[in-house]
Amino acid sequence: MKIRVGVFFGGKSVEHEVSVISALQACRSLNTEKYDIIPIYITKNTEFYIGENIGKIEAYRNIPALLKESSRVIPVGNGGTVELLHYPMKKFGSNVAATIDVALPVVHGTNVEDGALQGYLQTLGIPYASCDVLSSAVGMDKYVMKCVFADNGIPVLPATVVNVKQFTREHDAVLELIESRTQYPVIVKPVNLGSSVGIRKAKDREALEEALDYAFTFAIKVLVENAVTELKEINCSVLGDYEEAEASECEEPIANDEILSYQDKYVGGTKSAGGKSGMASLKRKIPADITPEQREEVRTLAVKAFKALGCSGVARIDFMLDKATGKIYLNEINTIPGSLSFYLWEPVGVKYSELLDRMISLAFKRERENKSISFSFDTNILENASFGGSKGAKGAKS
Ligand SMILES: Nc1ncnc2c1ncn2[C@@H]1O[C@H](COP(=O)(O)OP(=O)(O)O)[C@@H](O)[C@H]1O
Ligand SMILES: [Mg+2]
Incomplete structure (x- = not known):
């Protein structure tokens, strides 16, 4: 069957x-x-x-x-x-x-x-066939993911997180805090959205206030970090699980403007792409125009990040190369990448149908592993359970 x-x-x-x-x-x-x-x-x-x-x-x-x-x-x-x-x-x-x-x-x-x-x-x-609950949740929060990555020795840009209530109540203090921790130009982004929705670059305080107002229309929590001004973006997909994982080819997405926008990502440079091919329609270079050393660094960091979060199946990890300093930062992980990143696997000989086969096998593997863990702990606490006396009430979880 x-x-x-x-x-x-x-x-x-x-x-x-x-x-x-x-x-x-x-x-x-x-x-x-x-x-x-x-x-x-x-x-x-x-x-x-x-x-x-x-x-x-x-x-x-x-x-x-x-x-x-x-x-x-x-x-x-x-x-x-x-x-x-x-x-x-x-x-x-x-x-x-x-x-x-x-x-x-x-x-x-x-x-x-x-x-x-x-x-x-x-x-x-x-x-x-995807990441589990924890890795999906951590992978969605751009701030929490940074904490996990930083703890695993993966380079990320430090960020300041602000929530909408803080910003309304302590407006000036929040701006001062951001200015004390970052330098203009900065990037303001909702912590939990994707597809570049709500993201703006700010070159001064006035623009920062506007960018924060704008980001808060999409999310309750936003983060601010230094903008990489001489930016080359490099994305790499990883397939596997906590035990074994491999990296795909690297791509270099090409933005029409400073920030890779929703338009760049899905509407595409050509009319024929017409939004029909999703992430696969983005203007990009495959392989990315980087040195073999940089390619290896990105691929190694991508696998390390994937494992650090305990991902499973396929994920895409996006990096920023600061051309001014040569430093590579992990920007974010996408635990369910657009088009499942199939176009990054084809160049390394993995057909889309094989990628899907492997994702499904990994789902069954995790299921088998979970089955071998016991989910009941025999203590008989329900045998005489009752809320009758005060003792019963005390039996609640402590
Ligand atoms: N620190 C930064 N410096 C420069 N550009 C940035 C920075 N952070 C994000 N960007 C730009 O904004 C785009 C979207 O940001 P990203 O954090 O990847 O969010 P999303 O989940 O919406 O893709 C990036 O692809 C990049 O073009
Ligand atoms: Mg992104």
Whole structure:
């Protein structure tokens, strides 16, 4: 029997549309001899849909019409698989619309890539082909990830984190704190978004205030760090898990402006890219225009970062090379990279279908390893459980 793969995408995130593109690309590359593919679209209202046209990119030109002809389902765990039940339930006949053995989350951004969907899948008890809850969550927070990387000896730019309440209440003190710790020009970014949403560069105090106001329209927490003015960006993907991981070819994304923008990333330089090919449409150099030593440094740091976070499956790690000093900084990790970084694996001989095979195998590997851990600890504390007396109440977790 084929393995039934549920490809989850969409969700309540600013990168919703990009995820639709990434996921449907992946669906086209999964080996149909090995897998039955069930695309599962999560709407911005967090409803799950499956159906004939859910896997067709053209259908997303009119989402209300697509939903009308598709079936809303609710995932229910069933002993290691997940059944997708019609919702609302039908009065007669079977309510099982589909069953999946493994989930492939191809989601980007908050509420989905950040461990939320991973936690949901874990609670349902199904293997999933992505980073686990903790690495996904840490990988989504640009400040927390820096702390973990710095602790592992990976170079990152120091950052100052500010929340919106602090900024409103202690406006001047916050600006002074930032100015005491960084030098203009600075970069201001929401800690937990992606796709360059909410990011601005500030050359003076006035621009800093504006950039903070702007970033706070997208997030409650933002960070400020020194801008690398002579910047070369280099991205590298890693495939594997905590035990064994390898690095892909390096790419050099090319920005039209100082900051690599949403437009640069997805709308593409050419009209024919037309937003259809997701991250794969970005203007870029592959391999990156760097020395062999720099390439090795990036690839080594990428694997180290991947393992430091305990990632699994495929991730893309983005670096900044300061051309003025030659220093390389890790900028961020994307635990579910756009287009799953397939275009970085093809140059090192890994076809997209093989990349997906390996991600799915790693999901089953983690599942086997988790099964060997005991999740019950025999203490019989429930045997005489009661809230009857004061003693019972004291038995709560201490
Ligand atoms: N410290 C920095 N110096 C210069 N440019 C930066 C810096 N941080 C971010 N950028 C620019 O902004 C872009 C988006 O920032 P990034 O931290 O990668 O967030 P996102 O998750 O939105 O991709 C980068 O690709 C780069 O072009
Ligand atoms: Mg980035």
